[in-house]
């Protein structure tokens with residue numbers, strides 16, 4: 434079984450859908466969880482104590498390790514900003530089939546309002562922050578993806594069936 438990599442904006446459902454795929458025979462992994470486990474602290478605290486670049490270096494490190502492990506049958510949910518580095522996009526392609534979970538800004542705002550675990554969304558107007566970041570990242574996600582999966586108003590079952598068809 435080839436690996437599946439889930440990319441997309443914060444709140445696009447990568448981790449929840451990844452866990453769902455974890456019940457379909459894949460082994461679920463999440464780069465944020467790996468980082469938190471290693472650093473013994475939260476993503477908020479890593480950003481606050483060391484800054485974003487330090488966190489990005491940790492992301493490159495974990496994704497490199499996953500590629501080098503040669504493991505198969507993984508579903509890997511990656512942090513929303515991980516594909517921004519070009520070297521990471523190359524690593525993702527080596528790791529498996531990259532699926533972009535695309536969601537409307539409205540959906541993302543609904544899901545992320547009240548969230549306090551995402552340092553990049555702190556302060557200011559949430560819709561503006563998401564829109565600005567999405568403008569910067571939209572084409573990056575699309576270019577990085579083997580498959581673009583629109584997720585708005587779709588059940589996980591339907592998304593799973595669409596992926597299976599696309600992977601055939």
Ligand code: S3P
Nearest residue numbers: 442443444465512513514551552
């Ligand atoms: C980030 C997304 C987060 C986490 C960090 C930065 C981003 O992961 O890696 O807060 O830059 O988009 P999720 O996409 O899982 O929320």
